Every structure is written in C-alpha cells, then in structure tokens.
Amino acid sequence: MPEIPEVEAFKSYIKSHCMNKPIADISISAAKIIHGVSPATFKKTIIDNKFTHIERRGKFLIIKLAKLNKYVVMHFGLTGSVHCTKEDATVRFSAVRFIFKNHTVLHFKSIRKFGKIWLVSDPDKIKTLRTMGPDALALTQKEFKAILEKNGSRNIKAVLMDQAKIAGIGNEYADEILFQAHIDPHHSIKQLSGAQLGALYRHMKSVLRYATSVQKKAIKHVSAGEFFSKEDRKMFKSSYMQAHRHIDMICPKNRKHRLKTATIAGRTTYYCPIDQV
Numbered sequence: 001m002p003e004i005p006e007v008e009a010f011k012s013y014i015k016s017h018c019m020n021k022p023i024a025d026i027s028i029s030a031a032k033i034i035h036g037v038s039p040a041t042f043k044k045t046i047i048d049n050k051f052t053h054i055e056r057r058g059k060f061l062i063i064k065l066a067k068l069n070k071y072v073v074m075h076f077g078l079t080g081s082v083h084c085t086k087e088d089a090t091v092r093f094s095a096v097r098f099i100f101k102n103h104t105v106l107h108f109k110s111i112r113k114f115g116k117i118w119l120v121s122d123p124d125k126i127k128t129l130r131t132m133g134p135d136a137l138a139l140t141q142k143e144f145k146a147i148l149e150k151n152g153s154r155n156i157k158a159v160l161m162d163q164a165k166i167a168g169i170g171n172e173y174a175d176e177i178l179f180q181a182h183i184d185p186h187h188s189i190k191q192l193s194g195a196q197l198g199a200l201y202r203h204m205k206s207v208l209r210y211a212t213s214v215q216k217k218a219i220k221h222v223s224a225g226e227f228f229s230k231e232d233r234k235m236f237k238s239s240y241m242q243a244h245r246h247i248d249m250i251c252p253k254n255r256k257h258r259l260k261t262a263t264i265a266g267r268t269t270y271y272c273p274i275d276q277v
C-alpha cells in the first residue's frame with residue numbers, strides 16, 4: 001500500500017531521526033525480509049556503520065551507508081512502515097530493528113511480512129528498481145502523454161499503477177487521481193480525450209503533492225499503532241476520496257452520491273459512478 005506520499009513521509013521521518021547515528025546492533029525477527037545477503041552478513045555490515053544519505057525512487061527507499069560502499073534498500077510491500085522508539089519499547093509487527101548507540105530504534109514494520117530490505121553495492125542490481133519507469137513526481141506532461149499513448153489499448157488505472165511505466169502510484173492514489181480528474185476507471189487510454197489526459201496529469205501531481213504533505217504530518221502522530229489508519233484518512237480534506245473510502249462511502253463531490261467498488265486492473269477500485277465519466 002505505501003505509495004509516493006507514504007514513502008516520502010518515511011523518508012523524512014528517517015532523515016530526521018536516524019541519520020549519521022552509529023548503529024550498535026540489528027535484530028531480525030523475520031529473516032525472509034532480508035535480501036541480497038544472509039542475515040548474518042546484513043548484521044555484520046550494518047553494525048558500527050551509519051546512514052549517511054537517503055533518497056526515494058518510486059516506492060523504494062535507498063539509504064547509503066557511511067562505510068563499505070553499501071546501500072540499504074527498503075520496499076514496504078502491502079502494509080509496511082517505519083517507526084522510531086526508545087530501545088525498550090515494544091512495537092507490534094516489528095520485523096527488523098536497527099538499534100542505534102544512543103538507545104533509539106528504527107523499526108521496519110511489516111504486518112504480513114511482504115516488506116523487503118536489501119543490502120547491495122549497487123541499487124540497480126535489484127531488478128524492479130532497474131526496470132522501473134520514471135517517477136510520477138518527476139514526469140513532464142510531454143513524457144506522461146508519450147507513455148500513455150504507447151499504451152493506448154490498456155486500461156488507464158492499470159497503466160497508472162504499472163511501476164515499469166510510471167513509478168510510485170498504487171491502488172489508492174490511482175483511484176484518487178482518477179476521481180479528482182472525473183475519469184471513469186473502467187476506460188482504456190484511447191477512450192480518453194486530450195483534455196482528460198491533461199486533467200489526469202495535473203491531478204496526478206496535485207494529489208501526490210497534497211497527500212505527501214498530509215502523510216508527513218500523519219506519521220508524526222504514530223505511536224505504537226498503525227500508520228495510515230482510519231484516523232489518518234480523516235486528516236485528508238473532505239473533498240478527497242481518502243477521507244471517505246473504507247469509512248462512509250459518501251462521494252465528496254456530491255453527498256447524495258454513493259461511492260462504488262469494482263475490481264479493475266485486479267484491484268478493488270473505489271469510484272463515483274455519477275461524477276466519473
């Protein structure tokens with residue numbers, strides 16, 4: 001589930017809590033999360049090392065280590081997040097703990113253990129990163145239209161979520177972007193007008209930027225609970241579907257409309273059957 005807005009929030013959270021702090025220990029409670037090296041090598045490389053730089057690419061975080069020229073690369077799967085605590089705190093679903101010498105801990109949480117952490121000397125060795133399309137926040141309108149035109153026969157939501165075409169958008173924000181742009185998620189790209197493609201581009205940028213600002217605020221409120229709970233959804237302005245999906249199913253454009261769900265591009269899709277044409 002974490003998409004650009006959540007992963008951007010994780011990035012600034014790690015940046016403000018974990019950079020340039022010596023790492024004293026690593027504790028791994030779910031070995032299947034570690035990739036690229038064995039859990040033992042992972043520990044050995046990271047202990048006495050530090051995080052010196054962090055960047056986001058699509059739904060990935062890439063953290064450079066001070067020594068040994070290695071990178072820690074995180075992908076959050078469906079339900080992953082990060083959380084910082086004092087060393088003695090108990091955190092549910094904590095799968096990997098980076099324990100700093102100052103007795104604080106960065107927890108990599110993964111409820112269903114679909115999250116992944118790699119230790120690599122070159123992030124491009126990870127196939128999904130290497131083959132990823134341009135980041136949605138970096139795309140120019142011209143590049144965006146070119147990508148859509150090349151995929152004209154495909155469903156619009158499927159292409160928005162296809163990481164090899166456009167990186168960083170998943171199920172929830174694809175729905176929000178299509179809702180704000182008044183576009184029916186059932187359409188193929190070639191069914192859309194030039195004006196609709198223009199609206200889609202503008203709303204892709206504005207939804208991702210606004211949601212990033214909300215999620216950066218929301219993550220500061222996380223205690224031991226879950227990030228992106230129903231409470232977090234309520235932090236979105238009421239004109240956003242995020243504030244209504246899973247909650248009251250009221251259409252934010254007209255309170256007499258009910259949101260509907262359908263399976264589109266293999267995912268549960270929320271939309272307004274009246275406003276989205």
Ligand SMILES: [Zn+2]
Nearest residue numbers: 251257272275
């Ligand atoms: Zn509506």
